[in-house]
Amino acid sequence: MKRIDITVHGIVQGVGFRPWIYRLAHECRLNGHVSNNSEGVHIAIEGQPGQIERFMQRLRAETPPLAHITRIECSEGRPQGAATFRILASSRDSLPDTLISPDVGPCPDCLRELSDPNDRRFHYPFINCTNCGPRFTIISALPYDRPNTSMHVFALCPECAREYHDPVDRRFHAQPNACPACGPTLKLLDTRGWPLDTADPLQETITRLRRGEIGAIRGIGGFHLVADAFNAETVATLRRRKGRAEKPFALMARDIATIRRYCRVSEAEVRSLQQAARPIVLLRKKAGVDIPGVAPGNRWLGFMLPSTPLHALLSEHMSVLVMTSANFSEEPIAIGNEEAVQRLAGLADFFLIHDRDILQRCDDAIVRIVAGAERPIRRARGFVPAPVFLHKPSPAPLLACGAELKNTIALCRGDAVFFSQHIGDLDNPSALAFFEECIRHLQNVLEIRPQHLVHDLHPEYLSTKWALAQPAEQHIAVQHHHAHLAAVMAENRVHAPCIGIILDGTGYGTDGTIWGGEVLTGDMREFSRFAWLQPVPMPGGSAAIRQPWRMAVSWLNAAEQQDFFSHLPCSPQQLDSIPLLLQMMRSTLNSPLTSSCGRLFDAVAALLGLRGEISYEAQAAIELEMLADARERVLWPEVLPDGVSAALDARPLIRRIVAELAAGTAREKIAMGFHCTLAELFVRSACAAREAGDCNRVGLSGGVFQNTLLFELMLARLQEEKFEVLTHKQVPSNDGGIALGQIAVAAARLRAER
Numbered sequence: 155m156k157r158i159d160i161t162v163h164g165i166v167q168g169v170g171f172r173p174w175i176y177r178l179a180h181e182c183r184l185n186g187h188v189s190n191n192s193e194g195v196h197i198a199i200e201g202q203p204g205q206i207e208r209f210m211q212r213l214r215a216e217t218p219p220l221a222h223i224t225r226i227e228c229s230e231g232r233p234q235g236a237a238t239f240r241i242l243a244s245s246r247d248s249l250p251d252t253l254i255s256p257d258v259g260p261c262p263d264c265l266r267e268l269s270d271p272n273d274r275r276f277h278y279p280f281i282n283c284t285n286c287g288p289r290f291t292i293i294s295a296l297p298y299d300r301p302n303t304s305m306h307v308f309a310l311c312p313e314c315a316r317e318y319h320d321p322v323d324r325r326f327h328a329q330p331n332a333c334p335a336c337g338p339t340l341k342l343l344d345t346r347g348w349p350l351d352t353a354d355p356l357q358e359t360i361t362r363l364r365r366g367e368i369g370a371i372r373g374i375g376g377f378h379l380v381a382d383a384f385n386a387e388t389v390a391t392l393r394r395r396k397g398r399a400e401k402p403f404a405l406m407a408r409d410i411a412t413i414r415r416y417c418r419v420s421e422a423e424v425r426s427l428q429q430a431a432r433p434i435v436l437l438r439k440k441a442g443v444d445i446p447g448v449a450p451g452n453r454w455l456g457f458m459l460p461s462t463p464l465h466a467l468l469s470e471h472m473s474v475l476v477m478t479s480a481n482f483s484e485e486p487i488a489i490g491n492e493e494a495v496q497r498l499a500g501l502a503d504f505f506l507i508h509d510r511d512i513l514q515r516c517d518d519a520i521v522r523i524v525a526g527a528e529r530p531i532r533r534a535r536g537f538v539p540a541p542v543f544l545h546k547p548s549p550a551p552l553l554a555c556g557a558e559l560k561n562t563i564a565l566c567r568g569d570a571v572f573f574s575q576h577i578g579d580l581d582n583p584s585a586l587a588f589f590e591e592c593i594r595h596l597q598n599v600l601e602i603r604p605q606h607l608v609h610d611l612h613p614e615y616l617s618t619k620w621a622l623a624q625p626a627e628q629h630i631a632v633q634h635h636h637a638h639l640a641a642v643m644a645e646n647r648v649h650a651p652c653i654g655i656i657l658d659g660t661g662y663g664t665d666g667t668i669w670g671g672e673v674l675t676g677d678m679r680e681f682s683r684f685a686w687l688q689p690v691p692m693p694g695g696s697a698a699i700r701q702p703w704r705m706a707v708s709w710l711n712a713a714e715q716q717d718f719f720s721h722l723p724c725s726p727q728q729l730d731s732i733p734l735l736l737q738m739m740r741s742t743l744n745s746p747l748t749s750s751c752g753r754l755f756d757a758v759a760a761l762l763g764l765r766g767e768i769s770y771e772a773q774a775a776i777e778l779e780m781l782a783d784a785r786e787r788v789l790w791p792e793v794l795p796d797g798v799s800a801a802l803d804a805r806p807l808i809r810r811i812v813a814e815l816a817a818g819t820a821r822e823k824i825a826m827g828f829h830c831t832l833a834e835l836f837v838r839s840a841c842a843a844r845e846a847g848d849c850n851r852v853g854l855s856g857g858v859f860q861n862t863l864l865f866e867l868m869l870a871r872l873q874e875e876k877f878e879v880l881t882h883k884q885v886p887s888n889d890g891g892i893a894l895g896q897i898a899v900a901a902a903r904l905r906a907e908r
């Protein structure tokens with residue numbers, strides 16, 4: 155007879171771990187107990203040594219689908235003569251080290267019951283089990299038990315209670331367990347928030363959607379605005395009401411077969427769509443088919459499968475629905491019922507609400523398969539708060555405040571970095587409030603009290619100002635593009651020196667100018683700027699971001715191609731204002747210098763006549779990528795500068811584009827020439843950095859790498875040059891991944907101080 159005490163760390167609560175251990179112990183004929191505690195799951199087993207060994211082998215090999223074990227600790231103890239194996243109530247005795255499970259889309263078992271007329275949960279929109287259902291968005295504190303979730307207001311009915319307490323039931327300790335008799339219910343409200351008289355809110359919702367109405371529907375991480383994707387008039391109305399002229403809408407489809415009618419879907423993409431997180435997956439449109447108004451001018455469509463049973467029921471009746479976060483432009487997504495009715499007045503024609511409160515707002519996540527791997531674009535529902543692990547632990551708990559656009563924050567304890575969900579652009583008061591709410595909530599549920607705060611170098615970012623106003627032992631500033639480099643190094647667990655090709659929109663440089671087309675060399679602690687796009691002025695500052703024609707004027711002026719001004723996609727008034735713009739740039743008035751690669755894309759998009767103004771972030775650059783004819787490589791080696799360190803001269807590239815346009819070359823081909831030649835410029839610079847510094851590793855990061863054409867071209871060329879290339883697979887390459895880099899840099903500096 156032998157006794158072993160085991161502590162299992164990782165995502166082990168709320169994922170059916172204890173019932174699985176219970177069954178395993180019974181199968182191995184062992185006695186003892188299992189319980190959740192704040193470190194994870196504690197198991198005590200007593201029995202014959204051979205049986206214990208079998209148990210340990212299976213514990214390591216057969217983990218339940220949603221569990222993720224990071225560490226197992228064992229110690230031998232004195233047998234206490236346990237006569238059974240039992241599941242004990244949760245205890246709290248130390249800091250929570252347990253990882254909170256992200257929200258999980260409906261599992262096959264639950265979907266089967268949902269459509270079984272003989273099941274007591276037939277068509278019940280809140281069906282869930284230990285393998286699926288809401289998690290992160292309903293938790294108020296650890297341990298993950300029903301009283302610490304928004305389900306605490308629903309008393310289990312006898313039948314649900316029986317399932318909940320039966321160790322062999324698949325709903326054993328499923329905290330959100332519910333049924334039509336005891337659980338949350340749906341309600342339909344009109345635009346004023348008054349209940350609509352209907353026996354079947356779901357059926358009435360479908361009737362209204364079919365009629366062309368726009369519904370605000372409460373999901374798992376917040377409200378969506380929902381509309382029939384095939385009703386072009388409704389989609390146009392939704393765009394008008396939301397103030398969203400052209401930015402693509404995401405779609406929810408009933409199943410993979412439906413998606414395949416519109417997009418090419420690889421096996422890897424099927425896996426991405428079907429994973430527990432149910433993210434939006436960007437997929438290539440099939441030639442000749444389209445859903446008008448959904449993603450104008452884009453070769454990609456964003457599809458997701460139903461993320462909750464409620465959405466699965468909607469999908470049964472409507473094969474493709476537009477699903478967009480319920481908010482005005484970039485404000486945070488609405489989550490509360492009353493909040494929704496107030497904030498979404500004028501957006502929705504009706505509200506489908508429920509009474510299971512959402513404690514954390516969480517948008518849909520977005521991913522895309524590029525170069526054989528899933529790349530996050532927005533890390534949100536289904537992915538948070540699963541941590542990213544550092545190569546070495548941080549000496550002290552940290553909070554990283556992220557950047558300005560696509561903000562996320564991160565908390566670090568030991569080697570675990572916990573990311574917040576996508577918070578959004580910190581340029582409006584409600585986003586700043588959400589930012590503070592996220593920090594508060596994550597600190598509370600993870601019980602992390604950060605000792606030091608990490609922030610961007612930009613003095614005007616709201617996240618920087620917020621950080622500097624908080625008490626902390628140290629405030630650690632990290633340069634924006636160094637954070638990008640550190641992020642891609644950290645998620646690849648690389649600590650040795652690295653070259654970084656960081657192509658980005660804007661970031662504050664150490665010299666006070668705006669950077670964004672950078673070749674950096676360095677490690678986690680320090681970096682130097684090996685090369686950069688030769689800076690040009692941004693006439694009008696941030697106005698030049700919204701109006702790419704201004705960047706075209708700046709680049710044409712730098713390249714002495716002033717004759718081309720009159721060909722730009724400008725209004726007559728804008729054309730008339732060009733002399734003023736030139737004067738502004740000469741006198742350096744409101745014309746900060748920038749080496750931004752994103753702004754160069756904007757300029758070229760305007761040169762090719764794509765657009766003078768944008769209605770959503772990076773629109774011009776996206777359209778330039780879409781324009782490029784990628785079937786054949788087009789390289790202009792003559793325009794590459796001899797020197798590929800320090801300032802990289804892109805003016806010959808601009809002159810070449812003007813000449814190609816004058817010669818009548820197809821714009822599709824010119825767009826491809828720009829992509830290939832720009833990639834080559836940075837690859838050559840990386841080669842020079844390798845020779846100078848004897849480092850063969852290069853990391854790719856920055857928002858411009860959301861451009862899959864540029865990313866694939868650059869990746870292929872770097873691999874040809876025999877570089878070891880680090881890319882993002884866990885956090886976005888855009889500013890949504892900055893917080894990881896901030897943590898990694900701060901942790902490395904703190905370690906060095908010791």
Ligand SMILES: [Zn+2]
Nearest residue numbers: 261264283286
């Ligand atoms: Zn389930």
Ligand SMILES: [Zn+2]
Nearest residue numbers: 311314333336
């Ligand atoms: Zn019940």
